[in-house]
Amino acid sequence: MNTLVVKEKSISRQASMEICLLAVQKAEELKIAINVSVVDNKGLEMAFLRMEDSFIHSINIAKDKAYTSASFGFPSNQWIEIFKENPHLEQGFSNRDRLIPFGGGLVIFDDDVKIGAIGVSGGTEDEDIICAKYAIEKIGLK
Numbered sequence: 001m002n003t004l005v006v007k008e009k010s011i012s013r014q015a016s017m018e019i020c021l022l023a024v025q026k027a028e029e030l031k032i033a034i035n036v037s038v039v040d041n042k043g044l045e046m047a048f049l050r051m052e053d054s055f056i057h058s059i060n061i062a063k064d065k066a067y068t069s070a071s072f073g074f075p076s077n078q079w080i081e082i083f084k085e086n087p088h089l090e091q092g093f094s095n096r097d098r099l100i101p102f103g104g105g106l107v108i109f110d111d112d113v114k115i116g117a118i119g120v121s122g123g124t125e126d127e128d129i130i131c132a133k134y135a136i137e138k139i140g141l142k
Helices: 013-030 058-072 078-085 087-093 125-139
Strands: 035-040 045-050 105-110 113-121
Touching: 013 035, 013 045, 013 113, 013 125, 035 058, 035 125, 045 058, 058 105, 058 113, 078 087, 105 125, 113 125
Parallel strands: none
Antiparallel strands: 035 045, 035 113, 105 113
C-alpha cells in the first residue's frame, strides 16, 4: 500500500446533475421554486440549478448549505443542536463565511463514504429538506 497517495470517492458530474433535476422535480410537486447545488466530497460545486421563479438570494444559501454539509460531514441543521448544547460556539461560528446552520443541506454517502452534499433553498426549511432527501434517495444513494 502506497502511503503517499490518498484514494477518494467523489460524486460524478452526471450524478450531480441528476440530483439537481430530481430535487427540482420534488419542488414542482410541492409547488415551490428552489435553487439546488450539489458539491463534491471537498465542498466544490459540481452542479447547480435555479428554478425560474426562485428567490435570487437563495442561490448562495443553497450553495452554502451544500458547502456546510460537505465540509463538516453532517446535515446543516445539526448546527442548531450543537449551538443549543454549546452556546459559546454560536457566537464564533455564526460569523464564519458560508456556514448555514439550518435545514436544507445534506451529506451524500455511498457505502458510508462521503462523496458530496446537496443544498436546497427556496421553500420552508422542511420543504428544502424534503427536496434534498428525495433527490438523494431517488438516485440510489444515502
